[in-house]
Structure formats: C-alpha cells, structure tokens
Amino acid sequence: xxxxxxTTVIGSYPIEINNAELMDEYFNQKEVSWNGYIESVVNxxxxxxxxxxxxxxxxxxxxxxxxxxxxxxxxxxxxxIIDKIQYVEPITIDDQKFVRQIIPxxxxxxxxxTGPYTLSQSCVDLFYHDEKEIxxxxxxxxxxxxxxxxxxxxxxSIDEPxxxxxxxxxxxxxxxxxxxxxxxxxxxxxxGDVSTIIPEILESPVDILSHEFKASPKIFDxxxxxxxxxxxxxxxxxxxxxNIESVDEIKKxxxxxxxxxxxxxxxxxxxxxxxxxxxxxxxQKLKNLVKxxxxxxx
Amino acid sequence: MFSFxxxxxxxxxxxxxxxxxxxxxxxxxxxGLFFKxxxxxxxxxxxxxxMYDLSKKTxxxxxxxxxxxxxxxIEDIVNFxxxxxxxxxxxxxxxxxxxxxxxxxxxxxxxxxxxxxxxNSIHVGTTDEERKALKKFKPEAAILVAFNPKDKSxxxxxxxxxxxxxxxxxxxxxxxxxxGIKKILVDTAAMAPGDNSGAxxxxxxxxxxxxGLPVGCAIHNVVEKSNWLDKFKDSRxxxxxxxxxxxxLFGGDFAIFGSMHNSGLVFxxxxxxxxxxxxxxxxxxxxxxxxxHPRRKLF
Numbered sequence: 317x318x319x320x321x322x323t324t325v326i327g328s329y330p331i332e333i334n335n336a337e338l339m340d341e342y343f344n345q346k347e348v349s350w351n352g353y354i355e356s357v358v359n360x361x362x363x364x365x366x367x368x369x370x371x372x373x374x375x376x377x378x379x380x381x382x383x384x385x386x387x388x389x390x391x392x393x394x395x396x397i398i399d400k401i402q403y404v405e406p407i408t409i410d411d412q413k414f415v416r417q418i419i420p421x422x423x424x425x426x427x428x429x430t431g432p433y434t435l436s437q438s439c440v441d442l443f444y445h446d447e448k449e450i451x452x453x454x455x456x457x458x459x460x461x462x463x464x465x466x467x468x469x470x471x472x473s474i475d476e477p478x479x480x481x482x483x484x485x486x487x488x489x490x491x492x493x494x495x496x497x498x499x500x501x502x503x504x505x506x507x508g509d510v511s512t513i514i515p516e517i518l519e520s521p522v523d524i525l526s527h528e529f530k531a532s533p534k535i536f537d538x539x540x541x542x543x544x545x546x547x548x549x550x551x552x553x554x555x556x557x558x559n560i561e562s563v564d565e566i567k568k569x570x571x572x573x574x575x576x577x578x579x580x581x582x583x584x585x586x587x588x589x590x591x592x593x594x595x596x597x598x599x600q601k602l603k604n605l606v607k608x609x610x611x612x613x614x
Numbered sequence: 615m616f617s618f619x620x621x622x623x624x625x626x627x628x629x630x631x632x633x634x635x636x637x638x639x640x641x642x643x644x645x646g647l648f649f650k651x652x653x654x655x656x657x658x659x660x661x662x663x664x665m666y667d668l669s670k671k672t673x674x675x676x677x678x679x680x681x682x683x684x685x686x687x688i689e690d691i692v693n694f695x696x697x698x699x700x701x702x703x704x705x706x707x708x709x710x711x712x713x714x715x716x717x718x719x720x721x722x723x724x725x726x727x728x729x730x731x732x733x734n735s736i737h738v739g740t741t742d743e744e745r746k747a748l749k750k751f752k753p754e755a756a757i758l759v760a761f762n763p764k765d766k767s768x769x770x771x772x773x774x775x776x777x778x779x780x781x782x783x784x785x786x787x788x789x790x791x792x793x794g795i796k797k798i799l800v801d802t803a804a805m806a807p808g809d810n811s812g813a814x815x816x817x818x819x820x821x822x823x824x825x826g827l828p829v830g831c832a833i834h835n836v837v838e839k840s841n842w843l844d845k846f847k848d849s850r851x852x853x854x855x856x857x858x859x860x861x862x863l864f865g866g867d868f869a870i871f872g873s874m875h876n877s878g879l880v881f882x883x884x885x886x887x888x889x890x891x892x893x894x895x896x897x898x899x900x901x902x903x904x905x906x907h908p909r910r911k912l913f
Contacts, residue, residue: 338763413882
C-alpha cells in the first residue's frame with residue numbers, strides 16, 4: 317500500500333480451542349503446544365492481506381495473558397494481585413518469535429501489551445490498597461517485557477481501554493514508563509468513546525494513536541479541535557457487530573478520516589480486537605478492510 | 615506434614631472413606647486394570663483379590679479402576695464388575711473417549727451399578743453430550759482432572775476448577791455440581807517429566823486448603839515417562855511404587871498408583887507413610903487415626 321499506510325489489527329482474533337485434543341496430549345503425556353492456534357490466526361490475517369499482523373492473543377483474554385505470568389498475580393474467578401507485582405519471565409516473546417518465523421518476508425508483526433492502567437483496574441487487589449502504586453508496578457514490569465519484545469516485533473501497541481472509562485492524571489507517566497527503553501514504533505490503543513479526553517490522550521509519548529472511529533464517529537469531531545504530532549491508526553470496521561461492512565462503506569469511512577487527518581493516517585484497522593466475533597465474520601471484515609485500503613491508497 | 619484450616623470433607627463411597635485431615639483416614643489406593651485394552655478377566659480376578667487382601671492387612675482401602683479402550687469390551691467388563699466386585703465396594707471407570715464414556719454410563723445404569731461408580735473423569739475435554747449423559751445416568755462420585763493446558767502450576771489447576779480457564783463455559787466444580795455429583799474428588803493432573811511435573815504434588819495442599827475436597831493424583835505416571843530410569847532397570851518398579859508416598863506426605867487422600875499388578879509393592883509403602891504422617895499429626899495437631907488406620911492395624 318502506498319503513502320505509508322499500513323493495514324493492521326488491534327490484537328485479538330477468534331479461535332476455537334480443541335479441548336479434546338489438548339486432553340489427548342495430556343493423557344499421552346505430551347507437552348502442549350499453542351503454535352497451531354497462533355499459526356491458524358496468523359494465516360487468516362495473511363490471507364486477508366493484513367500487512368502488520370498480531371499473534372491473535374489466542375491464549376487468554378488480554379488481562380490474563382499478562383497476569384498469568386507476572387509475579388504477584390494469580391488467576392482465580394478474576395485476576396488477583398496477591399504480592400508485589402514483578403516481571404519474572406518473558407510473557408509474549410516466544411509467541412512473537414514464532415509469528416516472525418511464519419510470516420512472509422514483506423509482512424510485519426505487532427507486539428501487544430495490555431496497558432498498566434487497564435491491568436490495575438481489571439485485577440482484584442488483595443495486596444497494595446493503592447491504585448497508583450499498582451499501576452506503576454505494572455508499568456515497570458511491562459517495561460521489561462517491552463525491552464525484550466522490541467527485538468522480535470516491528471511495532472509495540474499498548475492497549476489501554478480503561479483510559480476511556482477513567483483517565484488518571486498520571487496516565488502519561490505510566491505510558492512513558494512502559495516505553496522508556498523502546499526504540500521501535502509505538503502505538504497507544506484506547507477503545508470506547510474518547511471524545512472527552514482527547515487533550516490528555518494527545519500528551520501520550522507514542523508515535524501512533526488508535527481509536528474506535530467506526531463505532532464512535534464523534535471522535536473525529538473531537539480531534540478536529542486539536543493539533544498534534546502523532547499519527548493515527550484509523551479504526552474502520554466495528555469489532556462489536558457481526559455485520560460485515562462493505563468495501564464501499566469502509567472507503568467512505570476512510571475518506572472521512574482523510575478529511576480530518578490527511579496524511580497523518582498511517583494505519584487502518586478494525587476498531588478493536590475481533591475475538592468475540594465469529595471467525596468467518598472477522599476474516600471477511602479484514603478482507604474488506606484491506607480491499608478498501610487498496611482502492612483508496614493504491 | 616499438614617493440617618488444613620479449611621474444613622475437610624469426608625465422603626463415604628460404598629463404604630470407602632475418602633478425604634479429611636491428613637492422618638485421619640488412610641490413603642485410598644486406586645489400582646488399574648486393562649491398560650492394554652484386551653481384558654484378561656482371570657488375571658484381573660486374582661489381582662483384585664490380592665489388592666483386597668492387602669487392604670485388609672494394611673487398612674488402606676482400595677478401588678479397582680477399569681480402563682475401557684473399545685466399545686466391544688464394554689459389555690464384558692460391566693458383567694465382570696457386576697459379578698466380581700463385592701456389592702459393598704466401589705469401582706472406577708477410566709476412559710478417554712467421550713463416546714465410550716457415554717455408552718458405559720448407560721450400561722452401568724442398566725446393571726444398576728451407578729451407585730458404586732466413580733467416574734474417572736471430568737475435565738476440559740468433557741463434551742456437552744457427555745454432560746447430558748452424566749445428568750441422565752448419574753454416577754455416585756466423579757474425579758475432576760485439574761489439567762489446565764495454559765498453566766500447569768497449582769494456581770492454574772485451581773483456575774480450571776474455578777472458572778474453566780476460558781476453555782469451558784464454567785469451572786469443572788460447577789460442571790460437576792450442575793450434573794448433580796455430590797462426591798467430588800480432584801486429580802491434580804501429573805504432567806510429563808520436565809513439564810512442571812512437581813506441581814501435581816504441590817497442588818495437593820493448595821487445592822485441599824481452597825476447597826476442602828479429597829485430592830490425589832497419578833504421580834507414578836511421571837516415573838513411567840522418566841526415560842533416564844532405563845539406565846537403572848532394577849529401580850524402575852520400586853521408584854514407581856515409592857513415588858506414591860508423595861501423596862500422603864503432602865496431605866493427599868488417594869493415589870492412582872497404576873497397574874494393580876504393583877499392589878504388593880505399593881500398599882506396604884503407603885501404609886508405612888500413613889503411619890509416619892499419623893504419628894506426627896496426632897502429636898502436633900491432635901488428629902487421631904480412624905479405627906482401621908494402618909497405625910492401628912500394624913503398629
């Protein structure tokens with residue numbers, strides 16, 4: 317695609333886990349491998365024509381992926397914090413190494429971190445009793461993951477959906493902490509209606525801002541009031557609706573984005589992760605997104 | 615050695631007492647039959663009798679665990695159970711294939727054997743059809759295998775029991791309760807050597823403290839897959855039998871010890887360990903062994 321606009325995803329992608337097969341591996345005392353699931357979703361993204369692909373976050377919901385492996389956290393009914401949060405082992409690195417092995421040469425891979433504020437707000441705190449301290453300890457742990465992750469991906473995206481619910485006054489510092497030693501391109505994804513917090517979001521020290529422009533078109537108007545240096549990842553198909561947007565509908569949406577942002581648009585993507593959609597719907601949405609992008613950007 | 619703050623459930627399954635605080639009841643020993651598929655009923659009859667004799671001698675109650683590998687074996691195995699297993703004794707059926715499990719439930723129902731059946735097992739691979747069949751033909755008890763392919767640590771095992779680890783619509787405990795199974799045993803899912811195999815032992819006290827249910831595992835499977843033991847051929851059998859000692863030492867209630875053929879080695883070892891545990895927990899926690907405990911029978 318010309319003019320430096322990349323088709324990409326936010327992160328998650330639907331997959332059906334074969335529990336019977338996993339149990340067979342257990343009964344036969346074989347080590348469980350998740351690579352088949354990762355390969356399957358990466359293939360979908362590749363076949364749909366997506367240029368910057370993710371690992372599909374197939375292992376777990378996006379909070380559990382991190383809480384499962386961070387010290388001080390455990391998973392019960394929900395993720396719980398039971399001790400000081402610490403980085404003890406790589407979390408997403410092996411999966412990203414695998415993605416890089418299987419994607420064609422001209423495609424790129426996207427590292428995804430669930431943001432520290434979202435992690436802090438999603439866990440049951442049984443240890444700290446201090447929201448800000450939790451968020452910063454998550455940020456420090458994620459910084460370690462980001463340092464390693466950048467060697468194996470082309471871009472790192474930080475997903476902070478909770479910013480649209482309540483953006484703390486230390487949001488900028490949190491993001492800064494996570495990416496303080498990252499040299500690759502960075503993206504902040506905040507889904508939901510962010511129209512009232514654009515000034516705060518614009519303070520984020522990242523290269524690209526990503527939002528749900530398709531589900532919340534009023535975000536366009538909110539951005540128009542501000543000047544900023546970041547580039548834009550334009551959410552262009554809904555992730556909360558099984559209705560498949562036609563290529564023409566997506567094109568109209570992108571054209572509206574160009575009217576507002578001009579050449580600041582560097583990525584087009586779904587509004588958010590697609591894991592809750594039927595797989596054939598998710599695939600078709602990606603295909604139409606790619607087609608619309610090609611027709612506009614060549 | 616342990617005593618738990620959580621109240622520990624004790625189930626009576628056709629006269630077998632299972633669960634409770636460590637040192638109260640002897641470890642239940644579950645011995646397997648027909649691993650290779652084709653049943654040898656004469657051999658099985660002798661092995662079952664030998665196991666029951668060892669139970670009488672040591673006080674360690676036992677349960678025969680029947681592997682069923684093909685549909686064509688169901689009728690003969692169920693008939694064998696009906697004729698051979700005393701009416702006051704439970705047994706477990708150990709089947710991997712979900713369709714076979716459904717078929718044997720119906721066969722056990724027809725022979726009125728479900729009130730003595732321990733269903734081995736419910737796990738993340740349990741199908742919706744299997745759940746429906748279990749509701750229709752309800753066994754007396756079930757073993758839940760706490761295998762979590764995402765996390766083999768004790769926490770991961772708790773997760774799959776509590777909420778299904780996002781692999782199921784609900785946790786294994788809720789699935790068992792929804793079916794209506796009141797006597798739930800938890801198998802901590804022994805993994806292959808090098809794949810967090812020790813977690814199946816460390817999970818025993820964790821799960822007992824969390825839920826108060828009877829907990830055990832088939833730790834001997836780890837020995838079976840320890841290929842380095844091939845260099846010590848004379849040791850394989852004793853190591854296999856001795857691995858079961860970990861279960862009562864960590865507060866567990868039952869050992870699925872593999873082939874019933876190994877009963878002669880396993881029972882005295884476990885009786886010895888049960889005596890050791892009992893001595894300590896009585897002196898420190900004041901837990902007295904039951905009337906038929908090996909410490910009463912042998913010491």
